[in-house]
Amino acid sequence: MKKRYRNGEIWDFEHEIGELGNREVILGLDGGTTSTVCICMPIFPFSDPFPDPLPVLARAVAGCSNHNSVGETAARETLEQVMADALLKSGSNRSAVRAVCLSVSGVNHSTDELRVLNWLREIFPTHVKLYVQNDAVAALSSGTMGKLHGCVLIAGTGTIAFGFTEDGRQARAAGAGPVLGDWGSGYGIAAQALTAIVRAYDGRGPVTILSSNILQTLGLSSPDELIGWTYADPSWARIAALVPVVVSCAEAGDRVAHEILQDSVEELALSVKAVVQRLGLCGEDGKASFPLVMVGGVLEANKRWDIGKEVVNHISKSYPGVLPIHPKVEPAVGAALLGWNFLMTESQKEAYKR
Amino acid sequence: MKKRYRNGEIWDFEHEIGELGNREVILGLDGGTTSTVCICMPIFPFSDPFPDPLPVLARAVAGCSNHNSVGETAARETLEQVMADALLKSGSNRSAVRAVCLSVSGVNHSTDELRVLNWLREIFPTHVKLYVQNDAVAALSSGTMGKLHGCVLIAGTGTIAFGFTEDGRQARAAGAGPVLGDWGSGYGIAAQALTAIVRAYDGRGPVTILSSNILQTLGLSSPDELIGWTYADPSWARIAALVPVVVSCAEAGDRVAHEILQDSVEELALSVKAVVQRLGLCGEDGKASFPLVMVGGVLEANKRWDIGKEVVNHISKSYPGVLPIHPKVEPAVGAALLGWNFLMTESQKEAYKR
Numbered sequence: 001m002k003k004r005y006r007n008g009e010i011w012d013f014e015h016e017i018g019e020l021g022n023r024e025v026i027l028g029l030d031g032g033t034t035s036t037v038c039i040c041m042p043i044f045p046f047s048d049p050f051p052d053p054l055p056v057l058a059r060a061v062a063g064c065s066n067h068n069s070v071g072e073t074a075a076r077e078t079l080e081q082v083m084a085d086a087l088l089k090s091g092s093n094r095s096a097v098r099a100v101c102l103s104v105s106g107v108n109h110s111t112d113e114l115r116v117l118n119w120l121r122e123i124f125p126t127h128v129k130l131y132v133q134n135d136a137v138a139a140l141s142s143g144t145m146g147k148l149h150g151c152v153l154i155a156g157t158g159t160i161a162f163g164f165t166e167d168g169r170q171a172r173a174a175g176a177g178p179v180l181g182d183w184g185s186g187y188g189i190a191a192q193a194l195t196a197i198v199r200a201y202d203g204r205g206p207v208t209i210l211s212s213n214i215l216q217t218l219g220l221s222s223p224d225e226l227i228g229w230t231y232a233d234p235s236w237a238r239i240a241a242l243v244p245v246v247v248s249c250a251e252a253g254d255r256v257a258h259e260i261l262q263d264s265v266e267e268l269a270l271s272v273k274a275v276v277q278r279l280g281l282c283g284e285d286g287k288a289s290f291p292l293v294m295v296g297g298v299l300e301a302n303k304r305w306d307i308g309k310e311v312v313n314h315i316s317k318s319y320p321g322v323l324p325i326h327p328k329v330e331p332a333v334g335a336a337l338l339g340w341n342f343l344m345t346e347s348q349k350e351a352y353k354r
Numbered sequence: 355m356k357k358r359y360r361n362g363e364i365w366d367f368e369h370e371i372g373e374l375g376n377r378e379v380i381l382g383l384d385g386g387t388t389s390t391v392c393i394c395m396p397i398f399p400f401s402d403p404f405p406d407p408l409p410v411l412a413r414a415v416a417g418c419s420n421h422n423s424v425g426e427t428a429a430r431e432t433l434e435q436v437m438a439d440a441l442l443k444s445g446s447n448r449s450a451v452r453a454v455c456l457s458v459s460g461v462n463h464s465t466d467e468l469r470v471l472n473w474l475r476e477i478f479p480t481h482v483k484l485y486v487q488n489d490a491v492a493a494l495s496s497g498t499m500g501k502l503h504g505c506v507l508i509a510g511t512g513t514i515a516f517g518f519t520e521d522g523r524q525a526r527a528a529g530a531g532p533v534l535g536d537w538g539s540g541y542g543i544a545a546q547a548l549t550a551i552v553r554a555y556d557g558r559g560p561v562t563i564l565s566s567n568i569l570q571t572l573g574l575s576s577p578d579e580l581i582g583w584t585y586a587d588p589s590w591a592r593i594a595a596l597v598p599v600v601v602s603c604a605e606a607g608d609r610v611a612h613e614i615l616q617d618s619v620e621e622l623a624l625s626v627k628a629v630v631q632r633l634g635l636c637g638e639d640g641k642a643s644f645p646l647v648m649v650g651g652v653l654e655a656n657k658r659w660d661i662g663k664e665v666v667n668h669i670s671k672s673y674p675g676v677l678p679i680h681p682k683v684e685p686a687v688g689a690a691l692l693g694w695n696f697l698m699t700e701s702q703k704e705a706y707k708r
Contacts, residue, residue, distance in 0.1 A: 108578075173556040176581050179593070181549030195535030202527040203628035224462075227530050234588070239533070274557035 010084045014093040024098045025057065025090065026343070027083055028336025030138045031065035031104030036078055037332035038062075038086040043098055046344055050145055054333065057092070060085035066106040076119050079104075083123075099129040101339030103138030103331065131342055135331065136162035136172070142327040142334025143293030146341035150291035150323075151275050153268060153311070155298035157240040159185035161271035163279050171278045173271040178236060184267030186240030186298045192260045193246045194230060194239070197223050200256075208256035210249050217245050243298060250305045261305060264298070268307075269314035272322075282319045289321035300326070364438045368447040378452045379411065379444065380697070381437055382690025384492045385419035385429075385458030391686035392416075392436040394444040397452055400698060404499055408687065411446070414439035420460040430473050433458075437477075453483040455693030457492030457685065485696055489685065490516035490526070496681035496688025497647030500695035504645035504677075505629050507622060507665070509652035511594040513539035515625035517633050525632040527625040532590060538621030540594030540652045546614045547600045548584060548593070551577050554610075562610035564603050571599050597652060604659045615659060618652070622661075623668035626676075636673045643675035654680070 024043040029036065040058040044051060062082035067075040079102070087093055100120055107113055116132045124130065140152035140162060151163035159182050160175030178187050197214060199205030201223035211223060218229060230239070249257035272292060276282050281290040292315070294300075299308035312324045327334065378397040383390065394412040398405060416436035421429040433456070441447055454474060461467055470486045478484065494506035494516060505517035513536050514529030532541050551568060553559030555577035565577060572583060584593070603611035626646060630636050635644040646669065648654075653662035666678045681688065 171556075173558055174552075176549075176552045177585060179545050179548065179584050180552045180581065191533050194533065195530075198528075198530045198534045202525075202625075203632050204527055204624050227534065230533050231531060270558050271556075278557050 010080055011094070013084070013088045023092065023096060025087075025092050025096050026098055026336050026339045027086060027100045028138070028332050028334070028339055029065075029079065029082065029100070029102040029104065030135060030331035030335055031075075031079065031102065032135060033064055033066045033069055033105055036062045036065040036082050036104075037330065038082040039330075039332040039336045040086040040090040040092060041333070041336040041340065043340070043343075050337075054329065054337075056333065056336075057090035058086045058088075059332070060089060065104055067112075068106040072115075075106075079119070080123060094124055094128075097124060097128050099131065099339040099343050100124065101131040101133070101138075101335045101342065103133045103135045103141075103335045103338075105135040107132060107134050129339070129343060129346070131339055133335075133338070134162070136160055136175075137164075138331035138335040138338065139295045139327070140164065140293050140334070141338040141341075142295070142329050142331045143325040144291050146334070146337030148338070148341075150293065151272055151279075151281060152293040152295060153272050153299065154296045155185055155268055155294075155307075156296035157186050157237045158182055159188075159268060159271065159296070159298070161268075161275045163275035163281060165279050165281065169279055171275045173274040174267075184264045184271065184298075186243045186296075187236045188267070189246055189260055189264050189298065190239045190242040192263070193242060193249075193257065194226060196256045196260065197226060206256055208249070209252065209254045210246065210257055213245050213249055214242060217242065240297075247303055247305050247307075251303065258305075261307060262310075265307060265310040265314055268298075268311045272311070272315050273318055276315075276319055276322075282321055286319060287321050289323050290319075291323050291325050293325045293327060295327065295331070364434055365448070367438070367442045377446065377450060379441075379446050379450050380452055380690050380693045381440060381454045382492070382686050382688070382693055383433065383436070383454070383456040383458065384489060384685035384689055385433065385456065386489060387418055387420045387423055387459055390416045390419040390432055390436050390458075391684065392440040393684075393686040393690045394440040394446060395687070395690040395694070397694070397697075404691075408683065408691075410687065410690075411444035412440045412442075413686070414443060419458055421466075422460040426469075429460075433473070434477060448478055448482075451478060451482050453485065453693040453697050454478065455485040455487070455492075455689045455696065457487045457489045457495075457689045457692075459489040461486060461488050483693070483697060483700070485693055487689075487692070488516070490514055490529075491518075492685035492689040492692065493649045493681070494518065494647050494688070495692040495695075496649070496683050496685045497679040498645050500688070500691030502692070502695075504647065505626055505633075505635060506647040506649060507626050507653065508649045509539055509622055509661075510650035511540050511591045512536055513542070513622060513625065513650070513652070515622075515629045517629035517635060519633050519635065523633055525629045527628040528621075538618045538625065538652075540597045540650075541590045542621070543600055543614055543618050543652065544593045544596040546617070547596060547603075547611065548580060550610045550614065551580060560610055562603070563606065563608045564600065564611055567599050567603055568596060571596065594651075601657055601659050601661075605657065612659075615661060616664075619661060619664040619668055622652075622665045626665070626669050627672055630669075630673055630676075636675055640673060641675050643677050644673075645677050645679050647679045647681060649681065649685070 026041045028039045038060045060082045062078045064070050065075045065078045113132045120130045148164040149166045153161050161173045164170050193210050197211045315322045380395045382393040392414045414436045416432045418424050419429045419432045467486045474484045502518040503520045507515050515527045518524050551565045669676045
């Protein structure tokens with residue numbers, strides 16, 4: 001069983017850090033439904049481009065920090081623990097922290113944001129700058145190196161498109177889960193494939209090699225058994241895990257699998273186009289360039305049938321200025337860079353006032 | 355709390371029935387996930403058509419008897435209790451029973467059937483004929499007055515098409531639940547409508563009056579709140595309950611609602627056509643007549659936008675011999691008629707042997 005810390009014990013290590021803790025740092029957190037990652041990055045001077053590789057002092061990992069999933073107390077404890085771990089590993093303490101940028105799933109409203117800000121405020125001294133965002137924001141930032149401009153498309157088990165303009169407007173599309181039309185997601189692709197098996201079996205749809213390939217993967221002997229398998233466990237990730245089988249069937253020339261992937265491409269492209277359109281990221285003539293950060297297993301497959309590449313092709317027909325980016329750093333680093341960027345912007349403003 | 359009977363107590367009333375219990379009866383049961391109905395019908399002599407109204411001695415109602423939902427012990431107790439209630443109300447006892455025909459949801463395999471037959475065998479004397487079927491069979495029989503020939507289309511929260519030939523072959527289509535493509539069901543219609551609201555809101559789909567009408571019905575103030583509402587409760591029936599709102603929007607001329615209903619019509623027709631095709635119910639020339647029994651809230655709406663009527667129109671383009679039937683009796687009566695039919699057939703066979 002996971003050891004439960006009493007509040008305070010988490011930070012006991014700080015007494016032993018002493019003067020080492022004087023190097024100023026930023027904490028970047030990516031809090032997902034599966035795991036939470038915290039990066040401790042030193043403050044580095046402004047440069048364009050950023051130093052490569054980026055200076056990272058420490059990386060800590062913990063479990064789920066989505067308050068909708070595990071409850072507020074557990075979510076808060078996970079976040080506090082993972083930040084303490086990252087500081088301990090980097091030989092720092094809270095007084096060395098200049099900023100915390102926390103991107104966490106389940107933060108959808110300003111009330112969620114405020115609640116998380118209040119937790120953080122209790123943990124850190126008042127001089128520490130605190131930023132709280134939805135987890136899509138860290139994903140965007142991991143591709144744009146900390147700039148909130150452009151669009152991010154996430155397609156893993158679920159899918160969402162999230163965009164920002166340089167003047168701070170934002171928009172999203174999809175991200176409403178499988179019942180509410182996230183058909184382009186990994187779950188959507190796999191559920192369509194399972195459906196195709198049932199339809200081929202009962203005479204409503206064409207024969208497909210998805211039947212034999214998926215049943216074999218699941219260790220089932222007949223499509224009849226799919227119903228029991230499907231409803232035995234409500235986990236969306238378990239169904240989405242079948243995406244690679246669908247891709248390999250499409251690569252083998254299966255028409256049904258090909259059409260499922262093609263539909264997914266259109267759905268994902270539609271989400272991006274809706275965000276680009278609403279924010280005017282493409283400029284007035286529709287041809288301005290904008291970054292499109294692409295994140296998640298569905299887009300990273302990089303096989304012969306390359307869903308991510310097809311999505312970009314589709315979008316570029318409407319918006320030729322799309323600049324696809326496959327991030328080289330993880331979202332927690334994106335969050336740290338975002339924190340760094342916020343800090344730099346605020347310093348510039350303060351310098352300007354003087 | 356429901357009183358729990360010890361096995362045996364259920365049948366205590368029989369000591370007091372005495373000679374009244376000599377009139378021979380049939381029990382017909384329709385066991386669903388919501389409720390279970392048992393009809394006690396006297397044996398009546400063969401006549402074509404049947405006497406109208408049909409002689410029904412008693413009707414008893416109990417809760418869920420789907421063993422997948424409530425477990426085997428509770429399901430068995432519910433079935434036993436509802437049969438005892440029907441016999442008590444009709445002034446009969448078990449020695450008066452000639453046949454029991456039990457149509458129950460959750461019976462999909464011969465192993466399910468055998469298990470239920472074994473329960474029934476423990477309850478009734480050996481001379482009683484026992485028949486166990488899936489609940490779609492009682493629905494068919496309620497329209498064909500006990501004959502297992504033709505096709506039944508059920509479209510309520512879920513949907514299934516089930517068909518039989520006179521020589522005993524059977525086939526089904528759909529009935530695999532919402533993840534596996536039951537798009538024509540009440541759940542399917544309503545989920546598409548909720549999806550249309552999200553898509554209109556984030557710029558992926560056209561504006562629709564479904565947004566205002568459904569949000570008002572649910573007491574929500576913004577499409578943002580739909581996500582929370584949708585995943586707060588996994589009940590499919592709760593979502594399917596929105597079908598009448600979709601129908602009224604289509605009747606008011608809303609294009610999006612109209613297309614959702616049109617898709618549902620095509621899906622439901624496709625299920626029936628797959629069954630008809632596989633069983634050859636339409637004859638070799640595709641023009642033979644066959645009964646299509648139509649059951650469930652989606653098909654019974656009988657409004658200006660009449661889904662059931664459109665489904666029949668659609669099917670008749672391929673199979674002009676389709677004879678739609680809206681049953682006048684409930685499925686439990688269908689089960690009793692089926693039991694009566696089985697009995698008559700067996701008597702004829704025995705008479706022939708002599």
